[in-house]
């Protein structure tokens with residue numbers, strides 16, 4: 001499947017649903033610094049604007065960052081990034097369905113962790129569809145492509161100033177949407193995008209995060225991943 005929303009991202013705003021949390025705000029900060037136009041989405045417009053204001057302060061005077069209630073953010077963009085806790089992913093997608101326009105791409109960073117049901121954050125949660133990203137693909141309107149990405153990047157590091165030391169594995173059934181997402185990943189200093197194949201592979205990538213969280217707890221760090229040994233075109 002090829003998406004009309006594929007192609008270059010520049011000049012197209014990126015709406016981050018749940019963008020007030022550390023993962024969404026960190027991605028927004030890095031992309032704002034790279035010159036992308038960012039809309040921070042929240043259930044509360046005031047909270048969205050406060051988060052946008054903080055991002056503008058960190059990213060510099062020329063940063064193009066605004067804040068909106070999630071539904072307005074979806075309606076204003078065709079590149080959507082979903083950064084909400086797993087337990088709210090299905091509910092928010094159902095709520096926003098009418099506001100997501102056909103041809104949009106939804107980049108899902110949701111990690112299904114056992115913490116969502118009172119368990120440990122270092123254990124993944126089984127999802128009937130195979131992964132949080134595949135659950136999202138069932139819930140978006142027709143004509144919307146889902147891409148899984150950014151699960152293994154530390155939000156704390158994203159919110160800092162230093163280059164990251166992490167690869168971003170991108171999985172999707174839509175090659176154009178995957179390409180656009182890899183281009184966005186490459187705009188984060190220190191990040192290499194890696195073509196991770198079809199959306200069904202998201203289950204593996206999501207589960208790696210549980211392993212990384214366990215390592216972070218044990219060793220008090222901010223673990224990332226690197227995929228080695230592939231030819232250069234795998235990292236574009």
Ligand SMILES: NC(=O)c1ccc[n+]([C@@H]2O[C@H](COP(=O)([O-])OP(=O)(O)OC[C@H]3O[C@@H](n4cnc5c(N)ncnc54)[C@H](OP(=O)(O)O)[C@@H]3O)[C@@H](O)[C@H]2O)c1
Nearest residue numbers: 018020021022023042043083084085088110111151154155
């Ligand atoms: N933290 C990381 O290092 C990291 C890295 C990679 C991926 N992830 C994944 O990215 C997602 C977000 O992570 P996070 O740490 O930023 O999470 P978070 O702070 O717990 O939540 C992010 C935002 O989601 C919104 N939200 C919370 N409950 C909601 C609900 N019931 N319905 C709708 N929206 C709700 C909130 O925004 P409003 O209250 O403003 O609406 C909140 O600021 C998670 O799935 C996580 O597994 C996290």
